[in-house]
Amino acid sequence: MKQMNLLPRIEKMTVKEPILVLKDVHTYYGNIHALKGISCDIPAGDIVCLIGANGAGKSTTLLTIFGVQRATQGEIRFKGHPIHRLRPEQVAAKGISQTPEGRQIFPRMTTLENLEMGAYLRNDKAEVAKDMEWVFGLFPVLKDRTRQLGGTLSGGEQQMLAIGRALMSRPELLLLDEPSLGLAPKLVEKIFETILEINKMGVTIFLVEQNAHMALSISNRGFVMETGRIVLTDRAARLLENEKVKKAYLGE
Amino acid sequence: MAKSDFKKFIIYSLFLGILILPMVGFPGRTFEAVRAFTIWGGIVGILALWLLNKTVRRSGVYQRTATTFSPLKNTVLEKFYKLPTKYAILALLIAVAIYPLLANNYMIDVGITCLIYIVLGLGLNIVVGLAGLLDLGYIAFYAVGAYSYSLLNLHFGISFWLSLPIGIIIGAIFGCIIGYPTLRMRGDYLAIVTMGFGEIIRLVLNNWDKLTKGPNGLLGMSKPTVIYPAFTESGLEWVVYSLRSLHALYYLMFIIAVLTVIGVRRLDNSRIGRAWVAIREDEVAAELSGVPTTWLKLLAYAMGAAFASVVGAFFAAKLSYTNPNFFIFMESCIVLCIVVLGGVGSIPGVILAGIVLIAVPEVFREFQDYRMLAFGLAMAAMMVLRPEGLIPATRRKRELHETDESSPED
Numbered sequence: 001m002k003q004m005n006l007l008p009r010i011e012k013m014t015v016k017e018p019i020l021v022l023k024d025v026h027t028y029y030g031n032i033h034a035l036k037g038i039s040c041d042i043p044a045g046d047i048v049c050l051i052g053a054n055g056a057g058k059s060t061t062l063l064t065i066f067g068v069q070r071a072t073q074g075e076i077r078f079k080g081h082p083i084h085r086l087r088p089e090q091v092a093a094k095g096i097s098q099t100p101e102g103r104q105i106f107p108r109m110t111t112l113e114n115l116e117m118g119a120y121l122r123n124d125k126a127e128v129a130k131d132m133e134w135v136f137g138l139f140p141v142l143k144d145r146t147r148q149l150g151g152t153l154s155g156g157e158q159q160m161l162a163i164g165r166a167l168m169s170r171p172e173l174l175l176l177d178e179p180s181l182g183l184a185p186k187l188v189e190k191i192f193e194t195i196l197e198i199n200k201m202g203v204t205i206f207l208v209e210q211n212a213h214m215a216l217s218i219s220n221r222g223f224v225m226e227t228g229r230i231v232l233t234d235r236a237a238r239l240l241e242n243e244k245v246k247k248a249y250l251g252e
Numbered sequence: 253m254a255k256s257d258f259k260k261f262i263i264y265s266l267f268l269g270i271l272i273l274p275m276v277g278f279p280g281r282t283f284e285a286v287r288a289f290t291i292w293g294g295i296v297g298i299l300a301l302w303l304l305n306k307t308v309r310r311s312g313v314y315q316r317t318a319t320t321f322s323p324l325k326n327t328v329l330e331k332f333y334k335l336p337t338k339y340a341i342l343a344l345l346i347a348v349a350i351y352p353l354l355a356n357n358y359m360i361d362v363g364i365t366c367l368i369y370i371v372l373g374l375g376l377n378i379v380v381g382l383a384g385l386l387d388l389g390y391i392a393f394y395a396v397g398a399y400s401y402s403l404l405n406l407h408f409g410i411s412f413w414l415s416l417p418i419g420i421i422i423g424a425i426f427g428c429i430i431g432y433p434t435l436r437m438r439g440d441y442l443a444i445v446t447m448g449f450g451e452i453i454r455l456v457l458n459n460w461d462k463l464t465k466g467p468n469g470l471l472g473m474s475k476p477t478v479i480y481p482a483f484t485e486s487g488l489e490w491v492v493y494s495l496r497s498l499h500a501l502y503y504l505m506f507i508i509a510v511l512t513v514i515g516v517r518r519l520d521n522s523r524i525g526r527a528w529v530a531i532r533e534d535e536v537a538a539e540l541s542g543v544p545t546t547w548l549k550l551l552a553y554a555m556g557a558a559f560a561s562v563v564g565a566f567f568a569a570k571l572s573y574t575n576p577n578f579f580i581f582m583e584s585c586i587v588l589c590i591v592v593l594g595g596v597g598s599i600p601g602v603i604l605a606g607i608v609l610i611a612v613p614e615v616f617r618e619f620q621d622y623r624m625l626a627f628g629l630a631m632a633a634m635m636v637l638r639p640e641g642l643i644p645a646t647r648r649k650r651e652l653h654e655t656d657e658s659s660p661e662d
Contacts, residue, residue, distance in 0.1 A: 068540070088540065106530055107533060120541050
């Protein structure tokens with residue numbers, strides 16, 4: 001990985017305004033207490049990652065932020081406004097976007113239609129067309145596949161389409177759920193490079209990953225999650241050096 | 253003759269024999285061998301023809317004839333496909349419009365039934381085809397429409413036309429009532445619950461004697477009327493014409509059907525239609541794209557119910573009679589079959605399937621006993637041979653063409 005320009009960027013000295021704040025968030029699936037009081041800040045303009053084992057509650061955290069799962073307790077603020085009582089479409093309208101886990105694109109819609117669905121809440125046709133060009137610039141493969149059905153794309157292309165679709169709403173905060181899931185290492189590198197590129201355009205990124213090494217190497221900050229709680233918060237570079245993290249998640 | 257085909261032929265024939273012989277052979281208590289074996293023999297004969305056809309095709313005879321005739325065939329087909337769809341639609345409209353002039357009363361009645369089921373199929377197509385919600389109790393909304401009109405007309409003397417919008421609203425409200433508790437359900441669970449709701453409505457109608465007169469049904473609703481100005485002895489007057497004749501009712505239903513097709517088509521191509529398809533494809537992904545899924549699913553139920561309610565009102569007005577036994581579960585199944593047979597999400601498919609499933613059984617009225625058997629066999633065969641339906645939805649194809657034209661080649 002060293003040959004790539006994915007080294008952690010040095011955190012700026014100035015304290016950045018957090019774009020997203022979670023305060024003591026609890027979520028239940030029926031009787032299962034999935035999130036047991038999550039608190040974290042996500043500074044504007046950063047890449048922040050959430051790592052942890054299967055079933056730790058990473059995806060639930062994202063779904064709770066988006067309002068798909070209701071937070072039963074606690075507070076979520078986006079740019080200072082509470083969003084934990086909003087429905088998903090209202091959260092989307094505020095400028096948050098999310099790719100679902102496992103590359104859930106619309107399989108029987110074409111690439112173009114998938115991207116158009118991403119802009120579902122927007123009415124400014126000209127701007128949407130511009131953003132579509134931007135997405136095609138990020139993922140040139142998709143441009144050759146505009147008329148192909150989503151379900152017939154390869155795994156990597158589907159992931160790109162999922163990210164592209166999430167970008168079509170022109171979000172300020174992008175929530176990515178396991179973008180590396182089930183992809184070949186080469187494709188993973190490509191996806192992470194693109195994530196960096198998207199971040200450079202000013203989009204804050206909150207990344208959930210099992211591929212901890214890759215995720216931490218492009219992030220500013222990282223959270224480590226275990227059974228519904230955040231157990232460790234630090235700068236990504238420091239987490240990469242942390243003995244516990246190394247042992248549990250980096251396989252060293 | 254390929255061996256595997258022959259094996260298949262033997263297995264299918266024997267299987268059908270086991271299935272059909274006892275079913276057909278026992279109209280009474282004794283086994284009627286001649287009758288049973290004639291019918292079985294007929295079906296086996298059809299299978300044999302299929303086998304023969306396949307064998308001949310394999311031997312290459314068709315190809316030889318095809319090469320001789322293909323230039324001619326291709327030009328004819330090309331010309332045919334190049335005809336704009338609007339001519340086809342126009343031809344169909346004219347055919348449907350002149351049909352009652354050539355038909356007897358019985359045939360017109362069958363025509364009306366066909367149109368009714370086509371509209372029901374198109375309405376259910378919104379729920380099942382577009383939004384992807386499997387609904388097995390759809391006929392309940394048809395009942396709601398019929399009873400809304402009947403009660404409004406009998407108790408308050410409200411005319412057919414005035415009760416239509418009221419019926420639509422009541423139907424939509426019932427759609428939401430049934431839709432709301434099922435919002436979190438999917439697939440088989442949803443199907444079971446909607447089936448239960450459908451039965452509940454029928455049972456309520458059957459047992460609420462004071463309001464619905466129970467199984468006796470409601471009688472004596474007035475027919476739809478048309479008011480038009482005319483010169484009479486006392487000058488210009490508004491004349492009230494009651495649509496009593498089958499012809500008049502046929503044309504009224506025809507208009508309802510055409511309006512339904514236009515309405516459903518517009519919905520299909522709208523933003524809402526697109527969002528419904530997204531929900532059908534992947535609900536979580538749709539939610540994350542900012543589609544208000546709860547609201548749109550309710551809307552799908554409400555819209556579907558509204559269409560059923562309109563034809564329900566028409567049905568009650570046409571007969572001037574309604575009773576709960578018109579709205580049994582089997583009716584829901586038939587409407588669902590129309591949608592599935594025609595091609596889920598396809599408007600022309602639903603229209604064709606409506607004609608096939610309602611009119612064709614009428615043609616074979618004499619074989620009343622086996623209608624359902626043939627029905628089941630046809631459905632099973634369809635699902636094996638052509639699971640996408642008679643006329644698969646062209647929505648995607650059309651959109652592909654649109655993008656073809658709009659995206660500049662670079």
